[in-house]
Amino acid sequence: MSITPETANQHKNDPAVVCCLTHEGTIISPADLEDPAIFPDLEDSGLLTIPENVLTIGQVLGKKLIKTIDALTPITPDMIEGGLDQGEKPEVVEEAEMVQSGAAQTVTGAGNVIRIHIEEGKGINLEIPAIVTAAGTAEPAAKPVEGAQEAVKPRVEDRVRRTLLMREFEVKEVRLGDETSFENGVLTIRKGLVEDALKADPIAKKMEIDIITPDNKNVFTNTIMDVIPIATKVEGSLGEGVTHVMSGAVVILTGVDESGIQVHEFGSCEGIIGEKVRFGRPGCPDENDIMIRIHVTIQAGTGMERKGPYAAHKACDAVIQEIREVLKKKPASEAAREIEYKDVERIGRPRVVIVKEIMGQGAMHDNVILPKEPAGVLGGRPNVDLGNIPVVLSANEVRDGGIHALTCIGPASKENTRHYFREPLVNLVADDEEVNLVGVVFVGSPQVNEEKFYVSERLGALVEALGVDGAIVTTEGFGNNHIDFASHIEQIGKRGIPVVGVTYAAYQGQLIVGNKYMDAMVELNKDPNGMESEILGDNTLTKEDAVRALAMLKAKMAGAEIKPAPKKWDQSVIENNQKLVEKA
């Protein structure tokens, strides 16, 4: 498509292909050449076959063409005045091969910070190898300097901004009965609650509650609209104080409308529940969880409207609220476990922000931000009503159920309420002592392009004001939201802030947009064929993905160059990166 001298320089060892009809006598300049970045696409579409004797961009620039050649013709020695100095050839081939085999790796530089601490000294001579800048050569660069990262601990004290105590109460059995209670691990849910909960919203017409035990997953399920942990505030507001949470049981919200159409019909995941859920993923029930299934029937025809799914969530929340009331009263002594989460300001460490792009188009493409109760609905603001503008939460607020997701279409790569409740990336970065997580920014993905860029520019301004040294941007789902995703990364990247992107793309969700700041990407795909499935939580962010993302960000902040991934989706890139990270 005609490239700039800068691009030509970057790709001087890549094949030279003319982008359009080029006449005999032309002195070849970058403007005559096609961008090597799109070669794989061109080759896939059968538009381009690169012969073995093709010349590289470096070899042809400034040379004179002796034939008129058509668009997308690779330049071979017979087309160039004076042929070519064959001597250069072998070397170039070798280099090209090396780049190829290395392309699958992402240079990670976890721990490649060299800290030098000198108490007192005279005439000290330091010679530090420029390891970091070596990245991008064939040598898997930026190997951590053995022991260097442990050399000296930072001396400045961390500042704990707030503490959240989570008490876990184990559920061993769930029953339906006359009264809602929770005694000795037995949770009883009042049958009559079904009628009362419907009062939450007139659009919710019918409700059924049943219990699916871990040994009986062979039951049919309507589409799963959400997975919701049962948790309640005992002290303080979201993000601080004390929260009680049930372990061993989660709520599964499913829904159809009165005419039997699945809510979120498009990409719904109805079927046998044992087959439709990737158990154990952050947003899914775990293998041994008891599933409290709340099935809501909503007014006919409202399944794709904003009010329909929202009514189902509200009715469901009304049920959970009654359970919360009994959970609140549990004495601390009965808790099976206590976990302490801290929002820590790590002074002197690189400031890092996590940006999570969430759906913001209303209906099931929405999220309720900061409800009163953890993972609840009431009191929170739907993202779409906030204009999708970025909203900052602390890590603790996220971990305390600050996001209630109304998301479902394409369940495999969508993040539901439980996902945010135990979001692996937030947990990992918050606990990493080498970085200072300043906050988690939630930004909606509006439907209209113009709004997308408005929102994205606000995000850029916000991130700039936060004064961070690095950012990780994630998005759920794929397609339309990739437009905002790319724009968010651009807004951050162009402010000179190293940024890493995390998304599902793989084969099916290939990015349709891109920009030069999207050079460090983490792929969430887990499917061997790179396909989006209808299995809940199949391709959402996991702990391993989080580890790679953080490692990549550290590498980028340290100045390491990230090698481009091959154009075509290749799962081995993920595996290699994972190994690299584990070794580091």
Add this chain to the structure above:
Amino acid sequence: MEYKLKIPLQQHIGAPCKPVVSAGERVKKGQLIAAPEKLGANIHASLSGVVTAVTGEYIEIEPDKEQPEDYVPIKETSSMLEAIKEAGIVGMGGAGFPTHVKMDVDLQGGTVIANGVECEPLLSHNVRQMEQNPEIVYRGLKYAMQITNASRGYIAIKAKNKKAVEAMKSVIDDPRIEVREMPDIYPMGEERALVREILGQLLRPDQLPSAARAVISNVETLSRICEAVEKRKPVISKNVTVIGRLKSGRQARVFFDVPIGTPIAELIEKAGGFEGDFGEIIMGGPFTGKAVDLDCVVTKTTGGIIVTDPLPREKRKAGLLVCGCGANEARLREVAEKMGACVAGVERCKQVVDVKGGIKCENPGNCPGQAEKILKLKKMGADVLIVGTCSDCTNTVMGVAPKLKLPVYHHTDHVLRTVGHPLVRRLKK
């Protein structure tokens, strides 16, 4: 005469003129009827008659049955530039920029280029004029050189128009002036393309030819300059090519000196009348013309009137490729809609840049390669392409799209097909 003239108050870039006559008044052919308050050019009655209406948009004149041969001459002036201003001359190649403003420069020995490229297919009144009356164009060029203090003059003509080249060459008697033959591709007549080809300098999209110490003027504009200077004649008429689905055949008909304000319906009638159902009436050339209604009238910038065949029907999803010199997005969408195709996606040629509210090409007619854009459109779900690209870019499109099994329409197809003109497709190597 059976029809009334409707003379628009805005026939140029700038603000509408202010009428200086009122309804009921008699006007003579050539009489000033509206004058600019801001940037603009004088407007004169193109025929003698009675003013029947004055609105904010036009002055309507009922012409007398008998028309005089002569016209009211423009008033005495002390310079040629002022004569141009009095005569209300604007760029008649279609741009409509007031010529007295454009020529009011000191090129300090620079260049005036007479644009006889007529780069839109089908139009032929410029070429015809050079063939039949080269003198008047040539003298106009010399006056322009004198006004702008230029020391060189070029007449740019497509090499394929041999007769016009010969005719112009035959009248040149000044060694500072020469004919330059241009390749037959679109958009060779674009101002910056001409500067690039003739002076070897590529201007930025926001630069005017004056940045290369040049002024470019369409050949008809130059002939009007000659008329204003020598015959004190105001601009009251326009040369127009009429072509298309007409009873009299599909060959181009050139009408010299059509009175400004003549309804195009009248002109089409004169050219033989419609033949059956037609698709669009395009005012201008196939590339940049607009689809108009029958009640439109001839203005100082009307070059062509083209009656096209009905547009083909297309049910598949179309990807649109926008060009800075050809069809803009709105026109491509219009064509898609008229074909019945829904739009899967829109991409702009890589060389399209936004300049002052419009779009322009960075390097007109010099293809940046379109493979990437086509792949993108395909990814967006396009099953066919509708492109508005220049010849060179269309060449690349044709090198790529068929291999991707994407049929290509050029937005000029239905226009060119009407007259059996070769479609804009692949360039020969």
